[in-house]
Amino acid sequence: MSDINEGRLLNRVRIHISRLRATLEPCKVSITSVDGGYVLRLPPETVVDVTEFKRLARQGRAALQGGRHHETAKLLKIADQTWRGSALTGFSGRYFQAEADHLEQLRVDTIADRIEAALALGHHAQVTEELHELIRDHPLNERFYGQLMLARHRAGYSGEALQVFADLREELVDKLGTDPSPALQALHEQILRQAPSLGVVTPASQTPRQLPARPRAIAGRTAELKEVRMALEQREPLVVITGPGGIGKTTLALEAAHQISGEFSGGVLFTDEPENPATVLERFLRAMGAADIPAGISERSALFRSLLTGRRVLIVMDNVTGVQQVRPLMPGDPGSAVVVTSRSPLTSLRSFRTTLGPLPADAARGLLARGVRNGDPWQEHEAARKVVEFCAGIPLAMDIAAAKLAAKPHWTMKQLADLLADHTTMLDTLSHDDRAMRPVLAGDYETLSTAARSTLRKIGYLGAKVIDVWMAAEVEDVSEAEAMRRLDELTDAHLLRAELDGDRNVYYCHDLILAFGRERALDEDDPAVLADAANRGFPFSGEECGRALLSR
Template sequence: MAHFGILGPLRVCHDDDEIRIPGVRPATVLAVLLVRQGAAVPMDVLIREVFDGEEDVRDPRKQVQIHVTRLRKLLQPLGAGIEWQGAGYVLALGSGALLDAHEFERLRDSGQAAARSGRMLAAAGDFRAASALWRGPVLAGLHGPVISAAAARLEETRLDVVEDRIDADLAVGRHREVVPELKGLLAEYPLRERLHGQLMLALYRSERPSAALGAYEEARRRLAAELGADPGPALRRLHERVLRQDPDLAATPEEPPPAELPMDVRAFVGRCDQLRRLAARLHRPHGERPGEPVVLAIDGPGGLGKSALAIHAAHRAAPHYPDGQLYVALHGATPGMEPLPPYEALCRLLRALGVTDERLPKSTDEAAALLRTVTSRRRLLFLLDNAASAAQVRPLLPGGPGCAVLITSRAPLLAVEHADRLHLDELDEPEAVALLAALAGAGRVRAEPEAAIEVAALCGRLPLALRVMGARLAVRTDWTMAEAAARLRDARHRIDELQEGDLGIRSTFSFSYESLSAEEGGEAAIRLFVLLGLLELPVVGSGVAAALAGRTEATVRRALDRLVQAQLLQVAGTGRFAMHDLMRLFAREKAAEHISFDEARSAIQRAAHAYLATGRDAQLMLLPALAGRTPLGPPERPRDGPAFGAVDQVVTWIDAEGPNLLRIARQTGGLPDDQLTIGLAAALFTCLQFRGPLPDLVELALLGLTAARRSGDGRAQATMLGNLAFAHDRRHRLDEAAACLGDALRLWAALGDTDGQIRTLNKLGIVHVHRDEYERAAHCYTESLRLARTRASKIQEASILNNLGALMNKVGKPADGHQLLRAGLAACRNEPDVQLVGMILGNLGTASRLLGRLHEAVSYFVDSLRQVTKTGDLFTEAESHWLLSEVYDELREHGRARQSREKAVAILLDLKEISAGEAARILGDPSPEMPEPIRRQR
């Protein structure tokens, strides 16, 4: 939001950042445009203002035009603009922008309206808020006829507002408080008779009548000395009334406005973005649409601190609502209590606003209408806490455009019209640790920072859980943070540790759970909820949820919608749903109560089979050469058809499901179903080898290898050893990779599986290349090629020729490499293996580069990238970008080279293969070496 200030030195801000105006002359132009905002300012006025008193100015019109151009560029990001409209330049501030002088006038008008209607407390609040906008003399440091005239006018208005506010303060009994202020003002403005009169009245009401008469004599003396005149009629009448001690001079204070907000939350930390967003609306108590109040609805699951945020934001905004702040606990999710009926809530609000019981209407509609009438001219802040539904809230909305309403609820109140909605999630890590420190003691967090981070994570970064644990730590001073973390680490008892009496996670979650179970048709949603708790997956798609429940996807979608509405699940994308870690532990407690061990195991197996089927489809799309092989693991279960129609769909699925793939294999590893684990490990390894983190690849291969050995499946063992070797090779653990491939080769030979031997020899050749054992690599490739030709496998032959060609490049024989690679490209020309084609083209680019044919190399690398990006193989994509950057550098196209390097580094950062520091070092080096993660690829 843009803020412009003229009530003091010129100031321009965008959100919280101040924009520097470059020089006095551009500042003067902007100041004049702001002073006459919305009206055209002629060029001659601007010239006179900017060059006031200067002579022999060269082309002043051109100079003003230059200043305007600079200001336009400066103001454009703020949504403001300067346009020439026939008679002169016009400044348009843009939607939502604020000018402090306009805000000052709005508050002045509001205060005067409140004073005319006898609401002097509200008037005093408006006048005080208006005066607080002044930061010093108007446009201090800038000069000119227009600026001087505006400064004089605004200064006079400011003094009028100060006097209006003192009148309001006197009307509500603040006479003693204003006496020192009035004496200070009179020292600065000794000829303002209104101030003299206010001082006399304040002194009289402070039971100092003689001092009041003395103040009159001082006023008479000063006016005579300065102006040669007597006091005016109003001051003389006041003098007479003081002399006769007129009883009507006594103050008649108003009843104080309602101030019902609960006590502000102790140790409130974090939520800075949300507080800023709430303040942007609450501190401007007028709706975007004329005649409507501001309505803000905060929703989110239990335990996230919705009420704490709303109360804290309301306290900060309270000064902007001088007619009062009202609070109603609606009990929409209070254990053991029914939601408060709208009529009862309306009666509470109307009583707080001064409506007697005799005047209270008998129906909800009539009471809602009276509330709108009573609030139509007031500036009130409503906090409607813990709402059950939109139907409960709608009758409670006020009618005045100067009012604002803060609503908290678990479910989103979509049917509350014109409400700005704010959904809360858990705190981020620094906020969670800061809250823990505020409750348990900052010294304890500083002493054990890692343990504190773990405690915050195990509390799910939920404010309620952190408050319970923070309170327990505050009492148990003998506990260390490490001990608290150890207590929470045991998932079986974590919820117990986060419960203190009726306050805690279990009671908060139980309300939503029990409310759902009480609904008609809620049984299906409850069953799905407890089954979802069994899965160790952060996010679940509707298809997997359907398999888990053993139901159709259409049926399960209805249950998922109910769980989202109850805030037991969160939407995490189209057709995808997330369950908080602590909510999952709660769901498991309920699962232990309601379903058997065999039923739980069957549900997990059904979900795993859904991943297996999709993973096999993805595997075939990524590596079409696998189409002729019998997949490892259990046979296919009946299903509707392949999950994917194109590789880009596979990539999207892998990116979405990446965190789940290892977890589902890990979970099946604990079940007595080795074939299922083998099948998952085989299919999902292919997916992760293209895009997943390397540690996941290692663990996935080891899970599959353990299951294969346990079941005695030799073919699975050999495959998993090959996968493990691939992962070790990527991590540059070459001895371990070679050992795995040696074991795999022996297993394939014992099984009489020639295809397995071909693949393993090919992989072993790659490892020998990485160990700089080029003769051994050539031997492996040659033997592998011989076997492949006996099988008449063009794909295998092309893969081996690619590796042989890359080896020739490496040993300084690029011409031989080029020939082998061209043969490999021809061999797979009619095969649908996009990845292999991309790799061959990349190696051809390297051969061309070594042969000095740099433009040809660029063409090959670009074609390679085009193929590789279709597969989603990020490692090879990063390598291709880097190789292209090196050729561009040799061609002295350094701009393109840097662009390609930046793309390669960005991919490695996303893969977490390099740190941000390494990325900066690489990009800061004018001639960097190829990063280690890519070098392992070659």
């Protein structure tokens, strides 16, 4: 090239560089001469899509290798979003073509990494269609074939998984004259053997729907039912329904679950035996299709969370006694929800909480009226009012009383009220077929400390409808601080009701609890101990005790 031609070319380069500087100046991009060439300098905050994609791809691969699948999925989803069409569109030449090919291969590897993370998280259904498209675009990519085989096997379509392998083998023989790789052949053998090491296998047509039968018409809980439904519709992850035994927690939970179950496409899981969370997890994992159940509770809990990810599953746990039964079953991904019934408020769990109290009087009377076969249930108005009062507005007690009336049409309402008024016959009266108040109260009793049980027995034996800390301390011969601790424990268990009277706490005990406490005292305590407690703490008993207390 002559010096003249070279000079002209350099002039043209300088002109174009000058124009390029003017164009890029508003973007704070500079072009400077360095050693006979030019360097383009970007502002520090500038993000170049190629550089950003490579950074995310590296971080995603590292997270995948470290088993951090949620992190992998998040990083590589962002990496996908940096692409807008093919790499280096508009550039030609061997250098640019080689770089474009390299970027395209890196993109394919990154997609495969993202799908591997999705499979590890149990999202086999969500990636199936994408894998079919990827195989159409990359017909010789064995990694995509292996991932599709695993996804179809885990979705319960092992036959389809084996057909995917057959299609690949045919493609490789026709085009390359070779067989699939040893790794893919090993996967094929594992699917043939239904190897447990392949993990989750969810039958295609099976979604767990474990709710028991819907309860009959729910009475007097319209507001609470609306609250629970609204909480679940607003995607509260945990709803706790609390209250004493027999108050209707299970009925409310089941009615709400039945009403909203259609919104949980991933199914509904149910347990009324939550005592051992490891056992509950095993049952739930099998219901969701897990073939290989880990031994440890932590591993089971992790697998359960993985299977819930990306699904909308409702989990109902009835009769929970402590937070340790709930925590291992909490979903890690928004969308699924847990409904818990418990006599304990479980206040250490962050949740939407509703506490059930006695039924409104109208609803209680409505339940009682179901048992009257003939005549007007309110013909014996005063007796009916007493029955409602003795049942404490507890739905189970009202149901049993109504069933007793229905089974014994010769009984009058007054006869029923008289039986309930006597603490020696009350609990026998509130028992019919397989329903009874005694085992319900026994369940509350068993959750108490030994000291609180002792105090409840003394209160029941003495028929003390009203008691304060001083009286409890006297009857149990303990300090007032210890007496208050016991009374508060009984209140937390819904066996007493506490109110502030001036500067002191007053505790009220219902006849049902008094009758149960009396039974336990006569069964468990020495008569001399009971006599001594009565002499030490109460100059009066029953109604007289309450009047004496309130007059102090």
